[in-house]
Amino acid sequence: MIILSSQSTLIFRRITYSKRRIKENQWWWWCMTVRNTLCKRTIIAYCIFFFTVLIIWKYHEKSIKIEEEEDTLKQIISLSSVNPISRTTTTTINQENEKQTNSIISIESDRLDYWLRNNSRTLGINLTAILAPKRSRKYLVYVCHENCGGWGDRLRGIMSLFMLSLMLDRNFRIEITHPCNLSYILRPNLYNWIQPINGLVVVDPITHRRRFNLTRKMIITTANAQKEVLTNVSNILYNNRSINSIWSEDVLYWATNKDYFYQLSNNIFYRKKFKSYGIMTKYNIKLDILFSLFYEILFRPVDKIQQHILQYKLKQKNSHIICAQIRTGKNPTIPDDKVLPGRRNISESIFSFIDSNNSNINSQIFLTTDNEQVYYEARQRYGSRLLYVSGEITHLDRSLNVHQKVCREQDKLLTDFHLLGEICDMSIISNSGFGFWGNLRRFKPFEQLFVFCAGRIYKIESMWHLYKMREQNKHGELC
Numbered sequence: 224m225i226i227l228s229s230q231s232t233l234i235f236r237r238i239t240y241s242k243r244r245i246k247e248n249q250w251w252w253w254c255m256t257v258r259n260t261l262c263k264r265t266i267i268a269y270c271i272f273f274f275t276v277l278i279i280w281k282y283h284e285k286s287i288k289i290e291e292e293e294d295t296l297k298q299i300i301s302l303s304s305v306n307p308i309s310r311t312t313t314t315t316i317n318q319e320n321e322k323q324t325n326s327i328i329s330i331e332s333d334r335l336d337y338w339l340r341n342n343s344r345t346l347g348i349n350l351t352a353i354l355a356p357k358r359s360r361k362y363l364v365y366v367c368h369e370n371c372g373g374w375g376d377r378l379r380g381i382m383s384l385f386m387l388s389l390m391l392d393r394n395f396r397i398e399i400t401h402p403c404n405l406s407y408i409l410r411p412n413l414y415n416w417i418q419p420i421n422g423l424v425v426v427d428p429i430t431h432r433r434r435f436n437l438t439r440k441m442i443i444t445t446a447n448a449q450k451e452v453l454t455n456v457s458n459i460l461y462n463n464r465s466i467n468s469i470w471s472e473d474v475l476y477w478a479t480n481k482d483y484f485y486q487l488s489n490n491i492f493y494r495k496k497f498k499s500y501g502i503m504t505k506y507n508i509k510l511d512i513l514f515s516l517f518y519e520i521l522f523r524p525v526d527k528i529q530q531h532i533l534q535y536k537l538k539q540k541n542s543h544i545i546c547a548q549i550r551t552g553k554n555p556t557i558p559d560d561k562v563l564p565g566r567r568n569i570s571e572s573i574f575s576f577i578d579s580n581n582s583n584i585n586s587q588i589f590l591t592t593d594n595e596q597v598y599y600e601a602r603q604r605y606g607s608r609l610l611y612v613s614g615e616i617t618h619l620d621r622s623l624n625v626h627q628k629v630c631r632e633q634d635k636l637l638t639d640f641h642l643l644g645e646i647c648d649m650s651i652i653s654n655s656g657f658g659f660w661g662n663l664r665r666f667k668p669f670e671q672l673f674v675f676c677a678g679r680i681y682k683i684e685s686m687w688h689l690y691k692m693r694e695q696n697k698h699g700e701l702c
Contacts, residue, residue, distance in 0.1 A: 335413075337666055338516040345516045349501035353389060353520065354413055360437060362420055362474045363388040367399040370445065373619050374636060375656020376480035382510055382517050383483040387460070389500060390493050391467055393475070396420065397521075402619060403630035408637045412523040420474060437473035444479040457486055464492035484510045511686055514663050515644075524641065528634055531612075532641050539610065539646060542587045546647035547573050547601075548658035549592040549675075556595040559621045565677045565701045566653065570597045573651050574604060576673070576680050589646060591639035593618060612638045649673075651680065654693070654702035676702035 338345045365384045371377050381397060388395035397416040399405035411417050425436040444456050459469055460483055487493070488508035502508055524532065549570050552563030570592075577583050589610040590601050598616075601609050614635030615628065622629050640657065643650070644664025649671035652658030662668050672683045674692060676699070681692045693699040 335516075335519045338519060342516075342666075344507065344512045347501045347503070348516060349499065350413075350520075352500050357388070357392045357394045360422060360473050361391075361393045362396055363391065363393040364396040364398055364420075364474060364476045366441075366476045366478050367401050368478075369401050370447065370620060371399070371401060371478065372446070372480045373621075373655075373657060374640060375658075375660055377619070378514075378518075378660050379482050379510070379656060380479040381521070382514055383479065383481060383487075384477055385517055385521065386484060386487055386508070386513070390487055390490075390496055392496070398476075403627065403633070407630065408525055408528060408633045409522045410525055411521065413520045416521060423474065438471075439474045439476065440470060440472040442470075442475060442477045442479075444477070444481050446480065453481075457483075460486035461489055462492075463490070482510050484508055484513075509686075511663060514660060515668075518660075518664065524637055528637055528641075531634070531638050532645070535610065535612075535638075535642055536646055539587055543583075543585070543648050544587045544589055544610070544646050545577055545583060545649045545651070546589045546643055547577070547591075548643060548650070548652040548655070548661065549573060549590070549594070549597050550653040550655045550658065551592070551594040551597065554594040554596065556616050557593055557618050557621055559623070560593065560618060561621075565696075566675070568678060569653065569675050570594075570600055572678065572680060573675060574601070576651065583649075586649075589642060591643065592616070612642070651675065654699055674702075 339348060339350060340346065363384055365381050367377060367380075371380075377399070385395050387393075395414065395416055396418070397405060406417060420437070422436050424433050426433055442456065444453055459466060463469065488505040494505070497503075497505075497508060502513075507513075523529070550563075551566050551569055553560040577586075577588065586608070587610050588601065588605045588608055590598065591612070592598055592601075593616055595616055598611060602611070612635050615632045617629045617632040617636070619629065619633075619636070640661045641664075643652075643658065643661030647662070647665060650658075650662050650665070651673045652662055652675070654674055654676050662672060669684050673680050674683050674689065675681075676692055677696045681688070683689050683692065693702065696702050
């Protein structure tokens with residue numbers, strides 16, 4: 224036991240008192256600082272705000288982690304277990320035909336496999352979710368019965384509406400009858416866009432008359448639509464949280480050639496829906512990124528066209544091929560086409576560009592054009608090096624369909640389109656949808672890609688280069 228002297232006790236008491244005094248002074252200073260009621264409320268509000276943000280952030284991190292785990296656990300459908308719709312196995316006597324058919328199936332699977340597993344921009348897309356049936360009795364139908372534009376315009380509209388159907392959880396269908404039925408040249412591959420709409424029409428048991436059983440709405444946003452309609456539709460897609468309430472009808476028929484991917488990607492209310500398809504950020508919701516995969520999911524050429532495509536591919540398997548897509552606009556071959564002033568010298572510019580590189584001297588030249596005179600020039604210039612799909616040149620919307628001529632020549636159009644994406648080592652294209660979408664089907668679309676615009680040929684290495692080229696030429700008007 225320690226006994227303190229009176230002096231030590233005094234010193235100890237002074238030290239204790241001093242500490243207590245300092246502590247009281249601190250409290251006094253704090254109380255003086257916040258003695259104002261407004262100041263106190265402000266401090267309390269800041270504290271509450273800080274803890275609220277902390278709680279929200281923790282919850283957000285947890286939800287993201289859960290979503291990522293769910294997406295990781297979802298199995299991507301096995302290509303070996305997916306058979307293109309309506310493909311029947313037939314026994315043929317001719318072994319050569321059977322061999323070619325097997326080659327077609329193998330090529331289709333290889334292309335789809337590439338976009339799902341080997342392409343970094345579409346890696347992780349949940350094919351199972353895309354192919355799964357959507358809400359019962361809810362449909363979104365792309366329609367084209369008149370004045371729909373060319374093949375490039377139609378593809379832009381089809382892909383936009385297919386993406387919208389996924390976002391709104393509606394079953395997607397395609398109805399193209401102008402100038403003839405799309406099913407003459409293309410069939411469903413994995414997604415059955417040709418299947419009839421269940422329950423659309425019923426027969427009255429008493430009167431035996433047919434009547435519509437589902438509510439319907441027609442939306443038109445083609446180039447001829449009113450500006451107010453275009454703006455209103457664009458705004459709805461851009462920032463509305465209840466699109467299904469605005470367009471609540473069972474069947475939405477939609478005629479369009481617009482690219483709505485920008486609006487869909489910026490609608491924050493449907494981000495989680497896109498994530499369920501493996502599209503994790505808005506920067507992946509772009510037509511140039513998803514086009515090739517969506518095309519393979521939706522379409523496969525009918526057998527006769529696919530055989531034609533395969534013949535070209537096998538024949539030129541080991542050759543270096545330069546593809547030239549030359550669209551001149553109004554010309555004697557298609558006199559009703561629109562005038563494109565910026566393309567007066569397009570054929571000479573492209574041919575001179577090809578010839579200026581000595582390494583191209585032994586290359587094969589594949590040509591697709593809307594002008595028969597360009598074909599004659601190329602044949603005279605390149606002779607046996609020229610690859611050209613025989614047939615009459617037509618435009619889906621601007622050629623007169625006399626005696627079903629345009630329908631007959633759709634085979635050539637689709638063959639040209641597919642070859643642009645499957646045989647080219649180097650591509651020189653016009654600033655047109657047909658050339659651009661065809662080129663996007665290449666496994667490396669920006670490798671050795673050149674675009675003619677306003678008398679010049681630009682090397683395009685990314686979408687940014689393409690945007691800058693168009694920006695420099697009045698957003699493509701001079702091209």
